[in-house]
Amino acid sequence: MNTSSLRLLYDKQKAWGLLASIDLSGCDHKMIQSPKDIKNFVLALIKKIKMKAHGPMYLKKFGEKSLAGHSVMQFIETSSVTVHLDDKLGDRAFIDIFSCKFFNPNEAKKFAKTYFKAKKSRLKVLLRH
Numbered sequence: 001m002n003t004s005s006l007r008l009l010y011d012k013q014k015a016w017g018l019l020a021s022i023d024l025s026g027c028d029h030k031m032i033q034s035p036k037d038i039k040n041f042v043l044a045l046i047k048k049i050k051m052k053a054h055g056p057m058y059l060k061k062f063g064e065k066s067l068a069g070h071s072v073m074q075f076i077e078t079s080s081v082t083v084h085l086d087d088k089l090g091d092r093a094f095i096d097i098f099s100c101k102f103f104n105p106n107e108a109k110k111f112a113k114t115y116f117k118a119k120k121s122r123l124k125v126l127l128r129h
Helices: 002-010 034-048 106-116
Strands: 017-025 058-062 067-075 079-086 092-099 121-129
Touching: 002 106, 002 121, 017 106, 034 058, 034 067, 034 079, 034 106, 092 106, 106 121
Parallel strands: none
Antiparallel strands: 017 092, 017 121, 058 067, 067 079, 079 092
């Protein structure tokens, strides 16, 4: 759905918030392993969607074997951004943005795909009521 149609639906339904789930695959292997690149991505994404970070960013690599990878959680003034990165099975990134302030999910997907040099991307959007 294009952003203007989504905005009309958001307003018409008096949505309380918007959730954008972005799945990337074929990302740059080194970037999704780099804490510096991951932190820079989250901060740049927040700026791109015209939000403001709130409090510290939490970044941790954990898990075992094929499930080990970096995860990030960053509060924004209107909710949160979470990112989970898989450098073992397809160099994937899973990004969720939730906000009670409207933002452009298509722009967020395009930015994420470009930033991580992903070969494929998919976006799912959910209005919260």
